[in-house]
Amino acid sequence: MTYVDKPAIPKVVKFDEPNAKLRNKLDVMLNTGSDIYQGACKKRGSTLKDEYRKVAGVAYMDPKDMAKLGVSNWDHVKVISDWGEVVVNAAHSRDAPHEGTIFIPKGPWANVVVSPETYCCCDPTYKGIMCTVEKTDDDVLLMADLMRAVYKKYVKDEEGIKDLATLGEMPVYKKL
Amino acid sequence: MANYEPPVTDYDSIVENCTCAFCGCNCDDLDYLIKDGHVVGVRHACRLGASKIMEDMDQRLMVPMIRGEDGELAETDWDTALDKAAELIAGAIRPIFYGWSETSIETMHHGLELGELVGAVLDNQATICHGPSLQAVQNAGYPISTLGEVKNRADMCLYTGSNAMNSHPRHMARYSTFPRGYFRPRGRFDRTVVTLDPKYSDTAKMSDIWVGFEQNGDYEFYNAIRAVLKGKKLQKEFISGIPKEDVEELAEAMKNVQFGALFFGLGLTHTLSKQRNIDIAIQMVADLNSYTKWILMPMRGHFNVNGFNIFMAFETGFPYGVDFARGYQRYMNGETNTIDLLTRKECDVFMVIAADPGAHYPGGAIKHLAEIPVIQVDIHWGPSTEIADVVLPGSFVGVEVGGTSYRMDGVPIWMKKAIDKPESCRDDEWIIKELLERVKKIKAEQGALASK
Numbered sequence: 001m002t003y004v005d006k007p008a009i010p011k012v013v014k015f016d017e018p019n020a021k022l023r024n025k026l027d028v029m030l031n032t033g034s035d036i037y038q039g040a041c042k043k044r045g046s047t048l049k050d051e052y053r054k055v056a057g058v059a060y061m062d063p064k065d066m067a068k069l070g071v072s073n074w075d076h077v078k079v080i081s082d083w084g085e086v087v088v089n090a091a092h093s094r095d096a097p098h099e100g101t102i103f104i105p106k107g108p109w110a111n112v113v114v115s116p117e118t119y120c121c122c123d124p125t126y127k128g129i130m131c132t133v134e135k136t137d138d139d140v141l142l143m144a145d146l147m148r149a150v151y152k153k154y155v156k157d158e159e160g161i162k163d164l165a166t167l168g169e170m171p172v173y174k175k176l
Numbered sequence: 177m178a179n180y181e182p183p184v185t186d187y188d189s190i191v192e193n194c195t196c197a198f199c200g201c202n203c204d205d206l207d208y209l210i211k212d213g214h215v216v217g218v219r220h221a222c223r224l225g226a227s228k229i230m231e232d233m234d235q236r237l238m239v240p241m242i243r244g245e246d247g248e249l250a251e252t253d254w255d256t257a258l259d260k261a262a263e264l265i266a267g268a269i270r271p272i273f274y275g276w277s278e279t280s281i282e283t284m285h286h287g288l289e290l291g292e293l294v295g296a297v298l299d300n301q302a303t304i305c306h307g308p309s310l311q312a313v314q315n316a317g318y319p320i321s322t323l324g325e326v327k328n329r330a331d332m333c334l335y336t337g338s339n340a341m342n343s344h345p346r347h348m349a350r351y352s353t354f355p356r357g358y359f360r361p362r363g364r365f366d367r368t369v370v371t372l373d374p375k376y377s378d379t380a381k382m383s384d385i386w387v388g389f390e391q392n393g394d395y396e397f398y399n400a401i402r403a404v405l406k407g408k409k410l411q412k413e414f415i416s417g418i419p420k421e422d423v424e425e426l427a428e429a430m431k432n433v434q435f436g437a438l439f440f441g442l443g444l445t446h447t448l449s450k451q452r453n454i455d456i457a458i459q460m461v462a463d464l465n466s467y468t469k470w471i472l473m474p475m476r477g478h479f480n481v482n483g484f485n486i487f488m489a490f491e492t493g494f495p496y497g498v499d500f501a502r503g504y505q506r507y508m509n510g511e512t513n514t515i516d517l518l519t520r521k522e523c524d525v526f527m528v529i530a531a532d533p534g535a536h537y538p539g540g541a542i543k544h545l546a547e548i549p550v551i552q553v554d555i556h557w558g559p560s561t562e563i564a565d566v567v568l569p570g571s572f573v574g575v576e577v578g579g580t581s582y583r584m585d586g587v588p589i590w591m592k593k594a595i596d597k598p599e600s601c602r603d604d605e606w607i608i609k610e611l612l613e614r615v616k617k618i619k620a621e622q623g624a625l626a627s628k
């Protein structure tokens with residue numbers, strides 16, 4: 001098997017931070033970029049699958065930050081920036097410690113919250129975005145559903161998006 | 177311990193010395209194990225390369241499709257799909273042809289002709305990754321060498337803003353750190369590896385020295401090293417969060433190697449100072465060269481992203497973001513680049529070839545793609561397919577069709593064909609050529625009508 005159904009993430013057991021208060025919302029800095037699991041899954045072509053949601057729709061966080069929010073691996077968090085908001089999985093980062101920063105691998109989920117501002121030099125600002133993270137019960141959307149919910153290109157009734165059936169994990173098109 | 181995976185023994189034939197079609201390392205030593213016309217195993221590739229080559233056939237684009245009134249994609253025949261795409265392109269006022277980095281130079285050739293004909297903007301993935309690097313190279317120079325030279329000579333490899341173990345997994349193994357070279361007979365033991373990265377990344381974990389300066393601290397840090405190299409005393413105790421003694425020690429170590437190689441990634445281009453970070457890194461390399469030999473190389477992402485820049489620079493004089501709207505080529509950063517054109521809502525038809533803006537553009541830019549017709553030429557159903565109106569299935573360069581590509585150090589490599597493509601797909605080169613023919617025909621008809 002050249003791919004995994006989800007990334008290997010450390011399980012950090014120690015949750016109690018003696019000095020930290022549990023809080024609902026955390027101000028953090030967001031970085032995005034490539035990650036080997038995301039890269040392998042994307043280029044293999046499996047972007048509709050649950051696998052892609054697990055490798056790209058995930059925020060890698062410092063264990064201390066996760067303790068402050070009271071979330072554990074694969075709990076859902078909502079990331080909100082000036083440019084949008086998106087629900088992703090939370091996971092312990094294998095590069096910790098980096099308290100106060102989170103990392104979302106590049107992909108449709110990260111795109112919703114990064115800044116398109118290029119400062120006149122062609123390249124959007126994908127790193128160093130100020131955002132907040134909070135715990136949520138909402139689901140992390142599959143890629144096709146996310147594209148539909150965020151960009152609404154072919155949706156007639158924009159209010160009713162929430163009630164539409166999921167597009168699923170396989171290509172949907174009319175055959176001849 | 178991960179599960180042990182037994183080697184693949186059930187195959188019909190081996191195709192040797194294939195080139196990987198994933199990252200800018202362009203590893204050209206891969207062996208494909210073929211069974212029933214499919215690649216079932218890949219030898220020598222890293223996880224990224226192997227997973228791309230042994231692709232997910234579930235999501236392979238097999239047939240041309242057009243999106244109907246009801247918002248659903250529907251299969252159609254090649255003629256209809258190509259005519260529809262040609263009609264959109266011929267009728268466009270400000271078209272963008274974006275992508276090209278995962279296809280061959282031969283395809284770009286026809287793309288350029290088509291772009292010139294209709295007055296399009298031709299741009300590639302550099303616009304969202306190493307564009308600032310190319311600007312810095314135009315500002316401050318390009319002290320580059322080939323990767324072979326690094327392998328044979330380098331005794332210090334410095335990765336900055338780049339997580340090679342995640343995005344170019346064989347870079348250290350094949351070119352920079354681990355291989356034995358002519359002057360470095362003991363391989364890894366003869367080299368010092370330094371990583372400059374705010375994050376303790378997988379590459380940092382494998383390095384001898386990790387400098388974890390602050391986020392957005394790159395610019396200050398390189399300037400401090402430059403100051404030390406010029407014999408100045410540092411005034412501040414901490415530079416980007418790093419004690420000044422450590423900065424001085426690092427500068428001293430960099431001065432005292434025989435051959436140093438600096439590899440930089442998107443950590444420099446995506447933070448706030450963008451191209452200025454690289455300007456300063458290039459000048460630092462220039463300063464180091466008054467003591468010893470240092471080179472610098474951008475870690476290019478796709479296997480042919482450098483190819484497009486070299487090809488365009490050769491043909492038009494500009495590396496990317498080339499605008500033909502006025503009938504001749506123009507290049508203006510912040511104006512003729514895809515993201516700026518999209519956020520300003522200028523573009524009216526978008527064609528994407530071998531790229532995935534749906535997965536890699538910031539939402540602010542994709543929002544405009546949701547308002548205009550999008551033509552997609554690609555091999556897999558991806559986020560871009562969800563916003564595409566015409567889908568033309570291409571073929572896999574380096575596996576199903578041959579083609580030329582350029583490695584990150586600018587060495588051209590011929591990628592050979594190993595298996596046949598699915599019958600209903602077409603070569604990228606053929607698709608673009610067909611579009612060109614059809615657009616020419618439409619333009620000729622329009623011309624004839626106008627002259628009447």
Ligand code: SF4
Nearest residue numbers: 196198199203225346
């Ligand atoms: S390092 Fe890059 S080119 Fe080499 S096998 Fe891995 S993905 Fe392919």
